[in-house]
Amino acid sequence: MSSNVATRTIRIGSRKSQLALVQTHWVQAELSKAFPDITFEVSTMETQGDKILDVALSKIGDKGLFTQELEDDMLSRKVDFAVHSLKDLPTQLPEGLMLGCVTEREDPAxxxxxxxxxxxxxxxxxxxxxxxxxxxxxxxxxxxxxxxxxxxxxxxxxxxxxxxxxxxxxxxxxxxxxxxxxxxxxxxxxxxxLPAEISLHAVGQGALGIECRSGDEDILSVIKVLEHLPTAQRCYAERAFLRELEGGCQVPIGVNTGIEGDTLTLVGIVASLDGQQLIKDTVQGAPADAESMGKALAQRLREQGAQEILDVINAQNRS
CATH class of the missing domain: 3.40.190.10 (Periplasmic binding protein-like II)
Incomplete structure (x- = not known):
């Protein structure tokens, strides 16, 4: 860590919702313990997703629904990083921003x-x-x-x-x-x-994602103390699977992951909106290969008919 970050004030961006603030204040407290000489301030804002409450999420269609305002503040340097529920963070981030840290996961069920x-x-x-x-x-x-x-x-x-x-x-x-x-x-x-046999969870559910400016080594050196590698590997696999299928909150895609020893298991589904079609498969591999595993599983499901389901849903969302 450079000497200038050790004495500065670091600004954390957060949504104003009760859950967002609980999560952000936890990050603030953990970092304050790890770096007692740094002052961590929380800056809150309402996002588009917080303001539009009378329309179904699937009808709004913006993948940055709960993140864009926070990302704008990071790019303009009003805040240094933002704390998200990882499931709300799009898999494609704006140029200049990156997923800098994934925290230990709560129960994702x-x-x-x-x-x-x-x-x-x-x-x-x-x-x-x-x-x-x-x-x-x-x-x-x-x-x-x-x-x-x-x-x-x-x-x-x-x-x-x-x-x-x-x-x-x-x-x-x-x-x-x-x-x-x-x-x-x-x-x-x-x-x-709900057991996984009934409901596979959302990509990233239960984990916090800390987003920051790409290449900001000072900030990365601070937030990385909260990284939980097994959770990060599981979530990288899940996010690669979702990214490859180009699904957002308006597409029924579910996952389940686990690491036993040196084996990462990734289960994924794509379902039709009426529940009539449900395509599910599993891949296993080394945790270090998480991203390639996610892509491989997406390709498997495509070959079994997932793309046709997604095309129908995307056409409905556009209409």
């Missing part, structure tokens, strides 16, 4: 949260016609595939807003990321963790 009248039920015992809330096409497609007898309804807003809508009776159950509930100290609301 999807979580079922139920209305109090269904406390005695699990996902597979909810009544026919139960209204399930989700804003994710990935969750929607997989749940439709396994539970075509449910009704599905879009839900937007921060975690507290969604829980209030559930508790007010607008939904019988909603599906959220377990990691977000854990970070908000709301793990008591997790009724059931």
């Amino acid at each position: 999807d979580a079922l949260v139920v209305h109090e009248k269904h406390q005695d039920k699990q996902l597979d015992t909810l009544p026919e016609g139960a209204v399930i809330g989700t804003s994710s096409l990935r969750r929607l497609a997989q749940l439709r595939h396994h539970f075509p007898h449910f009704k599905f309804k879009d839900i937007r807003g921060n975690v507290n807003t969604r829980l209030r809508k559930l508790d007010d009776g607008e939904y019988d159950a909603i599906v959220l990321a377990a990691a977000g509930l854990n970070r908000l100290d709301m793990s008591d609301r997790i009724h059931q963790l």
Whole structure:
């Protein structure tokens, strides 16, 4: 680390949502412990995704929905790096920016949260016609595939807003990321963790991604102390898979990864919106080959018909 960074103030960019601030303040606290002589300040802003709450995410279509304003501030040097839920960070970053660090992953699973009248039920015992809330096409497609007898309804807003809508009776159950509930100290609301056989999670779900200016060695030398290599390798494989398929939040693509010994396993799916088609496959290899594994799995799924599914969805999104 150069001497000038050891005495300077470093500015961290964050969204204003409660979860974003919890995550950013955790990063701030960990870096302050590691570098007690550096002052870390948090600068907050609302992104487009925070402002547009009356339209389904899949209809907005901008892959930088929750990141663009933060990225603009990094490029103009108003902030030095930004903390994201990695699942919100596009796989193609603007010129001049890079993914500088991936933190240790929380549980990446999807979580079922139920209305109090269904406390005695699990996902597979909810009544026919139960209204399930989700804003994710990935969750929607997989749940439709396994539970075509449910009704599905879009839900937007921060975690507290969604829980209030559930508790007010607008939904019988909603599906959220377990990691977000854990970070908000709301793990008591997790009724059931959905197994991978039912719902593969989003690319990067459960991990934080710290984005910074490309080649900013001073900042990289600071944030790298939070890097968790096994999580990073898993997420690099997932992001390469998604990048190769050119999918964003408006495409039902799910993953699951694990490292056992010197073997990285990557499972991926592409599903049609109605849940009728679900193409799934697995690759294994060395963790160091994570990116090439992601590309290889994407190619496998393409050969099995994934591209046709994606072409239909992309045409629908454009119309």
